[in-house]
Amino acid sequence: MKRSGSRNCLNQKSCLGSREREWLREDPNRGCVYVYGTDTSASSPDLLVVLCTVETSVSEICASEGRDGLYIQLNGDLVRRLDPQERPLHMIYKYLAALGFQDALRIQEEAAYSDLSCMIRFYSGK
Incomplete structure (x- = not known):
């Protein structure tokens, strides 16, 4: 599952809708990954919210989103x-x-906040 984000999404603690939050509540091994795009010329960031599990690999995310690879930046x-x-x-x-x-539920809750991207951020391109 995916959900495109907007600039307003970055100003909220969580930009997930009720359907996404319900899906997350069903299993603490489910969560979301915020993937930033490479288009820095756009007025708002290219943000994609990917719902996945702890077992979902980069190759699975890339295949479902039509991406070549994912990059990570820590701190x-x-x-x-x-x-x-x-x-x-x-x-x-x-x-x-x-x-x-x-606590697994607390970790899931914290991981769903877009604010976490200040410490750990995923990009769809270099």
Whole structure:
């Protein structure tokens, strides 16, 4: 599942609709990955919300979205290309666990906030 974001989405704590939130509530291993596009000339960011599970790989996301690859940037550091077998949502959950979050439902809730992209950000292009 995917949902295109808008500039208003970035100003809210979560830009998920009721249908997406309901889908997430069914299983704590479900979540969303915010993928930013490469069009920096646009007036609003190219943002795609991809609903997936912790088992969803980069290759699956790329195939469903028609993308060549995904890139990750941690804490504003260098950007690196993700391997096809890496799992973005699993990476987010692991990152939040390292920050001290322990409850699976709380991790899922925190991961759904678009504010997290300040610390861990995915791009659809370099």
